[in-house]
Amino acid sequence: MRLRLATEPASPARPNEDFAGVTSNAVVVVDGAGTPAGLESGCSHGVAWYAHTLGSTLLAAVTQNTGPLAEILSQAIRTVASLHDFTCDLSHAGSPSATVAMLRRTEDAVEWLVLADSVVVLDTGPAQPIVICDDRVERIGARYRARMDDLRSGSPEHTEAFRRYVETLREHRNREGGFWVAAADPLAAEHALTGSVPVDRLRAAALLSDGASRLVDLFGLATWRQVLDLLDGSGPEELIRRTREAERGDPDGSRWPRGKAYDDATAVFWSFS
Numbered sequence: 676m677r678l679r680l681a682t683e684p685a686s687p688a689r690p691n692e693d694f695a696g697v698t699s700n701a702v703v704v705v706d707g708a709g710t711p712a713g714l715e716s717g718c719s720h721g722v723a724w725y726a727h728t729l730g731s732t733l734l735a736a737v738t739q740n741t742g743p744l745a746e747i748l749s750q751a752i753r754t755v756a757s758l759h760d761f762t763c764d765l766s767h768a769g770s771p772s773a774t775v776a777m778l779r780r781t782e783d784a785v786e787w788l789v790l791a792d793s794v795v796v797l798d799t800g801p802a803q804p805i806v807i808c809d810d811r812v813e814r815i816g817a818r819y820r821a822r823m824d825d826l827r828s829g830s831p832e833h834t835e836a837f838r839r840y841v842e843t844l845r846e847h848r849n850r851e852g853g854f855w856v857a858a859a860d861p862l863a864a865e866h867a868l869t870g871s872v873p874v875d876r877l878r879a880a881a882l883l884s885d886g887a888s889r890l891v892d893l894f895g896l897a898t899w900r901q902v903l904d905l906l907d908g909s910g911p912e913e914l915i916r917r918t919r920e921a922e923r924g925d926p927d928g929s930r931w932p933r934g935k936a937y938d939d940a941t942a943v944f945w946s947f948s
């Protein structure tokens with residue numbers, strides 16, 4: 676068994692709002708949803724604190740607790756909320772939130788959980804990889820992003836349109852018919868995608884924050900199979916390097932319109948062979 680991990684902030688000047696952690700039987704990736712300048716969150720701790728606290732709580736819990744992953748996530752959301760509900764306004768629409776991707780190996784299976792737009796890719800052999808991605812954020816976002824996508828990343832107009840976009844999305848967060856993320860409400864965990872695959876069918880698995888999956892699902896510069904091969908051969912650092920190269924080649928988003936020109940990127944590769 677081999678585990679490799681890389682994580683990098685969008686810019687060295689900013690905290691990494693992604694979290695990645697591994698034990699001998701579990702992987703946890705958490706991607707905190709950034710709060711654009713000018714938007715309130717009701718929390719004095721910030722998104723990086725939320726993502727890292729949720730991630731480390733999950734990693735400890737998933738290592739000790741054999742219960743269902745969704746239940747572990749629900750308890751972790753509750754635990755983190757209890758760490759700041761007496762100082763922060765957790766009913767605020769913009770209170771810190773995060774996507775979650777988890778894998779746990781049991782005796783004969785590998786279980787997965789995905790909440791919001793992090794991606795789990797399962798390599799089960801010569802067939803097409805199994806890609807688990809919760810596309811509810813993207814489907815809701817598609818209704819509102821046209822104006823932002825028409826503007827050049829880095830311009831004041833784009834920054835303002837991105838702020839409005841994030842503000843609008845907040846109205847759909849953790850609501851029926853909207854999308855679900857880890858924030859203050861433990862019920863969100865019930866909406867996570869979960870499943871398992873027999874361990875003897877699995878060659879490898881990858882967990883990617885959307886800052887790393889964008890090489891495939893936003894830029895279209897690689898297939899999932901190519902990403903698995905890249906992770907296996909050259910490692911997660913190389914996936915992030917190629918992603919940065921693509922971002923640098925399109926700094927104003929004219930080829931690939933996007934909210935963030937650069938994003939925190941995290942990739943974990945777990946090989947079972």
Ligand SMILES: [Zn+2]
Nearest residue numbers: 718720759763
């Ligand atoms: Zn707080």
